[in-house]
Amino acid sequence: MPRFDVTLAGELNLDLILYGLPAELPAERELLAQRMMLTLGSSAAIVAHNLAALGCRVGFISRIGDDPLGSIALERLAAGGVDIEKVRRVAGETKTGLTVILQRELERNILTYPGTIFDLTISDLDLEYLTDAGHFHLSSFYLQRGLRPHVGELFRTLKAEGLTISLDTNDDPDGLWQGGLMDVLRYVDVFLPNAREACLIAGCDDLEKAIARLAECVPLLVVKLGKEGALAQRRDERFRSPATPVDFIDPVGAGDSFDAGFLSQYVRGADLSQCLAWGNLAGAYSTTMAGGTEAFRDPKRLQEFRKERGL
Template sequence: MTKNKRKFDVLVVGELNVDIIFNGINSLPAIGKEILSKEMTLTMGSSSAIFAANISMLGVKTAFAGRVGNDIFGSMVLDTLKSKKIDTRFIYVSNSDKTGATVVLNYDNDRAMVTFPGSMENLTEKDITDEMLHSARHMHLSSAFLQKGLKPDIVKLFERAKNAGMTTSLDVQWDPEEKWDLPFDRLLPLVDVFLPNKQELTAITGKTDIKDVFRVLDTKTNTIVVKMSTEGSMGFKEGQLIHVPAFLNESVEDAIGAGDSFNAGFISKYIQNKPLGECLEFGNLMGAVNTTAAGGTGAFQTPEQVKEIAKKRFGKEF
């Protein structure tokens, strides 16, 4: 099968869960007591799903490989992905797992969260078949530290993806255990685009100065992208460092999923072989669009909506 004949542009390998969000609680919960919430929202959660949903809205043919439980949350995740035109044939529905959930308690401007990981910990490298890897041109993996079943064999997965002729990208996200124990020396040479944010990159490399980081990782990876919130993003490739400032949003709704939306924008250009500066700029634009509506997919409901926000709020037509 030649690369161009593949059915999908992007295969997302990742975690799936739901978020149950409580807004408008008037105090913190206390053991032995009950408090009331004014609002509640049930949505599809997970960084990988937000990436998949938003890159699909940008017209990229997307399939998802993951695992859910045979339950109501699992059905909701599958239905939501399908409504975003994402192909769900590679999502395994397990009778023995429960779909995970995060309970989010929003309080003032901060939040407390409780996560039950459920099925996301049980996806393994063996579940990702050669058929899946040959069905798409590019593989994106996110949230490596949350996927405990996949993590020990992550190098093998990327080796197989490269052998299958795919280009690859990785956003590890935060390590809740803060051990950062991935074999980056072996992994990063197999990753075409590495997409951490600044805090994650500092934690991984132990370097606080970005220039030192690039010296450490230089020879080990092809393109390194650093997401820097309101400062935009940096890209490093073949000895060249590019900084592209953010499209500043003066009235941010929330920044949930901004990094995933950045990734969606960046990778949508990368797979069209666009130059690094253009990939970074479009990543920044999609990150900024993300901050104009609540949650990770609020601003990405239709392709028209994304275009309109980009034009009206940030003066950019695409």
């Protein structure tokens, strides 16, 4: 029996979210936010934290700076039940990354200082640790600049050890959507883009065409559709699952929480409709409190939310 259900290697940082800003953000003015939240952020850490909250045994490798924000992020991840033994804290000029989210009524700005996110490389990864699991998940393919050239090699090794693999690219800040993604997809069992990312990666405006293209590259394609829920394409088979209605606070980390919900069932061998239902449950639950992990810090509330929705 492996030590972990899921291992991850990726970014670990905080999100600083400002709410209640004016609709316009003119330069050189003192603009006031009504509320703020400093919370565990970053796609990989959100997936790891929320997988643990959903009962999975999770091992996590990352690289952070020797600074207070790195310490807070690490404490939060550990408090969530994730194993942090292999997180490396490296002193130097580069600080732990930070994402500042300006959450406005109709849109948000996401500003990221990558810091140590770009510094994680294949030499930081303890392969024995990562392979002591049934499944490996990678988030933020395009933010992992140090690791990205070696992702194919990493996936090949993990597959040879019998792990299944999932990938969520998230956004590409350069807007190019290349970087060898197609080459690494051949090792991926579950690919988890949102609708916009699916179209950009497949290089077409039409979601159906994008799904058809991507479903030829991976055994299981799962497309997140925001308020519309999600769909899965397994070769010729299509599965759809509606979103769970919620009292919505913010969408930060909903996609990563969806990944955690979906994978928490996938690693247990659940059928696809169950995996999708849990993905939608976790994505929706994440939107009920600020940021991507706050809601998952309260096991009792999570339990009630699940029960009310029959899961």
